[in-house]
Amino acid sequence: MSPVRNLKKTPVAVRIAVVVGGLVLLAAAGYFLLIVPKKNEAKSLTRQIVQINAQISEQTSQATQAAGLSKILIANYNKLQTAMPNEARMDEVYQQLYALAKDTGIRFDSYQPGTVVDTSAYQVLPLTVTFQGSFDKLSDFLYRLQSLVLVDNHRLIANGRLFTVDQVAYAEGENGFPQISATLVIDAYAFGHPVVTATSPAASTTPPAGTTSTSTTGTTTSSSSGGTPTSATGGGGS
Numbered sequence: 001m002s003p004v005r006n007l008k009k010t011p012v013a014v015r016i017a018v019v020v021g022g023l024v025l026l027a028a029a030g031y032f033l034l035i036v037p038k039k040n041e042a043k044s045l046t047r048q049i050v051q052i053n054a055q056i057s058e059q060t061s062q063a064t065q066a067a068g069l070s071k072i073l074i075a076n077y078n079k080l081q082t083a084m085p086n087e088a089r090m091d092e093v094y095q096q097l098y099a100l101a102k103d104t105g106i107r108f109d110s111y112q113p114g115t116v117v118d119t120s121a122y123q124v125l126p127l128t129v130t131f132q133g134s135f136d137k138l139s140d141f142l143y144r145l146q147s148l149v150l151v152d153n154h155r156l157i158a159n160g161r162l163f164t165v166d167q168v169a170y171a172e173g174e175n176g177f178p179q180i181s182a183t184l185v186i187d188a189y190a191f192g193h194p195v196v197t198a199t200s201p202a203a204s205t206t207p208p209a210g211t212t213s214t215s216t217t218g219t220t221t222s223s224s225s226g227g228t229p230t231s232a233t234g235g236g237g238s
Contacts, residue, residue, distance in 0.1 A: 076156055080158070082160065083161060085190055085191070086190065086191050088125055093127070093161055094111055096160050097145075104140045104141040104144060106134075106141055107131060107132040109131060110129065111127065111128075113126070114127055118193055123189065123192065123193065124187050125189065126166070127185075127188065128184070128185050130184075132181050134178055134179060135178065138180065142168075145186075146165065162188065166185040166186065166187060168182060168185075169182070171183070
């Protein structure tokens with residue numbers, strides 16, 4: 001029997017079902033072979049985009065933090081330079097002490113720098129100062145002096161030079177009690193090392209004993225050995 005004749009005898013519904021089934025299989029094959037890989041690729045690209053956006057956000061945050069940190073470091077460096085400059089600047093030390101004394105109402109009597117102590121990283125600049133005033137005002141001066149540089153919650157606060165007080169000695173003031181005289185030994189600080197310059201020995205203003213001194217006019221010569229002074233006329237004596 002011919003296949004064509006058998007096909008003609010097949011019901012129409014069956015033939016439609018076969019065609020529809022073939023189309024479904026073809027669509028399923030197309031979905032799994034074409035569409036599913038593309039969807040997986042799209043999901044992978046989406047995940048990569050999310051990761052890249054996260055990296056961009058993190059790097060942006062780090063850049064912002066770094067910019068803020070650099071400002072903090074610059075600010076701290078400037079404050080540190082205020083407290084401990086790279087040079088001694090003793091005139092600045094004197095001016096700050098004088099201004100504090102004036103603000104607290106005490107009298108700044110004397111200022112005597114000491115010998116600079118050179119450490120491996122910084123200089124210690126000792127000085128002895130004397131003030132006149134009441135006990136309360138001198139106490140206020142000491143409080144303000146040690147409050148010029150503070151560390152508050154790991155944050156440096158510098159409104160002037162860094163000072164430490166080594167010694168404090170009190171005596172009665174010129175006008176008597178309650179006015180007192182305070183002598184302080186204070187240390188200031190500076191980074192670096194002191195600049196040493198060559199200086200010649202100072203000439204003595206007193207002639208050594210047993211020598212002869214001659215006046216600049218050339219008229220009188222005297223011996224310090226106890227002899228009798230001899231007058232010289234310049235043109236030879238008679």
